[in-house]
Amino acid sequence: MLTGVLIDWGGVLTTGLSDAIARWIAADRIDGDHYRDVMRKMIDHAYHGDGESVVHALERGEIDGSAFERDLAARLLTVDGVPPVADGLLARMFAGFERVDAMYDMLREVRKNGVKTCLVSNSWSNEYPRHDWDEFFDAVVISGEVGMRKPEPRIFHHALEQIGRGGEECVFIDDIEANIVAARALGIAGIHHSDANSTIAELETLLRLTLRRA
Structure with missing residues (x-):
């Protein structure tokens, strides 16, 4: 599970x-x-x-x-x-990045169901909108802050440690295929993100949860 x-x-x-x-x-x-x-x-x-x-x-x-x-x-x-x-x-x-509310709504539902969440992001010295992250993430792993980057295995191991989970207990969502391949090599399930609807639907199947509001 x-x-x-x-x-x-x-x-x-x-x-x-x-x-x-x-x-x-x-x-x-x-x-x-x-x-x-x-x-x-x-x-x-x-x-x-x-x-x-x-x-x-x-x-x-x-x-x-x-x-x-x-x-x-x-x-x-x-x-x-x-x-x-x-x-x-x-x-x-x-500057043109805009928040995708459907994905944040999904994370809120995920946590309500007792699933741990961890942000794992490769930073380009950019600012992140962290003001409400406590609502969505149990842990945050930013590459430039931990000295590791995706797709290095060590950053995935570090993220897993932060939420107290093994690779076989987790799924990783990313829009870069090389990062998904690296995660899968460690036993982590992978979702190659292209849009919110398909990612949420795939995650619902993997977690066996309903994550979209009626």
Whole structure:
């Protein structure tokens, strides 16, 4: 029986990253094609490449956001052919994230039924809206605060310890497939998130609970 839920933040408890990035590209006049090429290479290396990268360092908190902003800004171009302003770049990139209330409602119902919950998020030196998190999470694991990142096995072990559950007792929800694969390798059930309705329906089946209000 599953009695624990580990869950990502950006793109799962918020609207999708692509929507937020599209708003930022328009607002900062970023060369979108160039940005996507740069980011594709950075993320591919972060999840599938050999050796360490600036993304690894950022997500583990080994470098601060301002250092990463300078690095990323130097790689990007605006439509005017110059790098974007580095200061505040990450805040502007993620400003378009919006809370998905249905997912928070689901977490509230999960906890009412005695299931433990833990947020497990890779941070990019971003601010999180923590004002009401006590209502939704029994534990919070932010990569930059614990010095570990998904999909490293140790961050999953750490999250499980925080809620006192074994891997076989938990399900992990994330929008990045590589993270789901890593969790499943540890015996944790995985839900690859694409939208609130399908994720909640799959979670209801796994937990054998009704999580949506009539």
